[in-house]
Amino acid sequence: MVEPAVAAVGAHAAGEPSPFGVSSRKLGIWMFIVADAATFAALLFAYGYVRVANPDWTRPFAFWPSIANAIVMTVILLTSSLTMIGAVLSAQAGRSRDALRWLVATMGLGTLFAALHLREWISMIGDGWRLFRNPLGGTPLVGATFFGVTGLHLLHVVSGVVVIGFIAFGYRRARFHAGHLETVGLYWHFVDLVWMFVFPLIYLLNLR
Amino acid sequence: MKRYVVIWLGLLAIVALEVMLALLRVPTGLLVSGLLILALIEATLGLLYFMHLRYERRVFVWSIILAVVITVVLMDHIWFDAVRLLHQRLTTP
Numbered sequence: 001m002v003e004p005a006v007a008a009v010g011a012h013a014a015g016e017p018s019p020f021g022v023s024s025r026k027l028g029i030w031m032f033i034v035a036d037a038a039t040f041a042a043l044l045f046a047y048g049y050v051r052v053a054n055p056d057w058t059r060p061f062a063f064w065p066s067i068a069n070a071i072v073m074t075v076i077l078l079t080s081s082l083t084m085i086g087a088v089l090s091a092q093a094g095r096s097r098d099a100l101r102w103l104v105a106t107m108g109l110g111t112l113f114a115a116l117h118l119r120e121w122i123s124m125i126g127d128g129w130r131l132f133r134n135p136l137g138g139t140p141l142v143g144a145t146f147f148g149v150t151g152l153h154l155l156h157v158v159s160g161v162v163v164i165g166f167i168a169f170g171y172r173r174a175r176f177h178a179g180h181l182e183t184v185g186l187y188w189h190f191v192d193l194v195w196m197f198v199f200p201l202i203y204l205l206n207l208r
Numbered sequence: 209m210k211r212y213v214v215i216w217l218g219l220l221a222i223v224a225l226e227v228m229l230a231l232l233r234v235p236t237g238l239l240v241s242g243l244l245i246l247a248l249i250e251a252t253l254g255l256l257y258f259m260h261l262r263y264e265r266r267v268f269v270w271s272i273i274l275a276v277v278i279t280v281v282l283m284d285h286i287w288f289d290a291v292r293l294l295h296q297r298l299t300t301p
Contacts, residue, residue: 020268030272038279045283053293067227074223081258082216089209189258196250199223200243204230208239 029183033190036156040194043152044201047145051205058138060129060146061206066120070203073116074195077157080109081192084164084185091178096171099181103168106188110161117154121147146202153198156191164188215257222250 020027051057061067087102128135129143167184170176229242256262261269 020271021265022268030268034272034275037276041276041280041283045286049286049290052287052290053297055294055297063231071223071227075220078216078219078223081254082212085212085258086209186259189254192258193251193254196254197247200226200230200247204226204243205240207230208236 023179025179025183026186029186033186036190037194040149040152040197043145043149044197047149047201050139050141050145054139054141056138058134058136058142059206059208060124060127060136060142061203063207067203067207069116069120070199073113074199076109076113076116077192077195080106080113081189083109084188088178088181088185091171091181099178100168100172103164103171103181107161107164107168110157110164110188114154114157114161117150117157121150149198149202153191153194156194160184160188160191212257215253219250219253222246 018024018027022030061070083102083105087099087106090096090098090102124146129146130140131144131147132140134140134142163184167176167180171181226243226246229239229246234242261272
């Protein structure tokens with residue numbers, strides 16, 4: 001049984017406005033994003049550390065096809081953020097059919113990104129690259145950092161596509177609303193934002 | 209939507225700048241600094257517009273930004289050791 005004093009405090013707390021002026025759903029996804037940003041920062045710092053400490057760092061990517069492929073992937077991911085914005089704006093305006101179309105477009109672009117990434121991975125594995133093996137004879141940390149950083153990002157992309165699909169399904173059946181689309185949109189933009197650091201640091205610095 | 213298309217075009221332009229910078233024969237330190245500054249500009253645009261931080265309360269925005277900035281600043285002490293290892297390797301016969 002709940003004590004009367006405790007129940008009163010609980011009722012008061014439930015009626016209080018959020019000090020941040022956001023819903024608990026949005027606050028929750030932002031807390032996740034902050035924690036995930038620290039995870040990716042730690043991985044990228046670890047990559048930077050071993051890269052600086054190894055003057056003979058292997059550079060496995062040529063401009064064609066690897067860097068060109070990464071540029072296409074970057075454009076695809078940036079465009080998927082725009083389609084996600086389209087979904088959220090449409091849902092907020094009550095245009096549910098448009099919102100669903102934008103969500104499907106976002107999922108399609110996310111899937112295309114993942115497919116291009118996996119194709120690159122398969123090609124590298126075919127060349128002998130492994131998590132702890134460098135076929136060119138240099139430090140095996142090249143493979144460890146590349147597969148580690150891009151693998152975690154790819155996991156986020158694939159998870160994002162699945163979650164967007166789940167939200168789209170629920171939105172179509174009126175179980176979810178525009179607020180849910182905004183929340184999954186924040187996650188998707190974060191995945192895009194992480195790639196803004198992975199692309200120059202892992203791929204473009206490979207040219208030097 | 210028009211505003212977001214402009215931001216998207218701006219982000220694509222920054223990506224093009226990054227690629228051009230990487231292809232130019234600039235010193236490595238300048239290249240790394242340039243790429244990081246451009247990535248930070250991209251991240252700022254994404255946070256402010258795509259993730260709507262521009263329209264949230266300041267106390268919320270600063271709570272988020274400070275948490276990430278403090279984490280990243282605390283990680284920065286590793287660079288001295290990375291440079292020490294680099295020089296150690298270069299001086300080894």
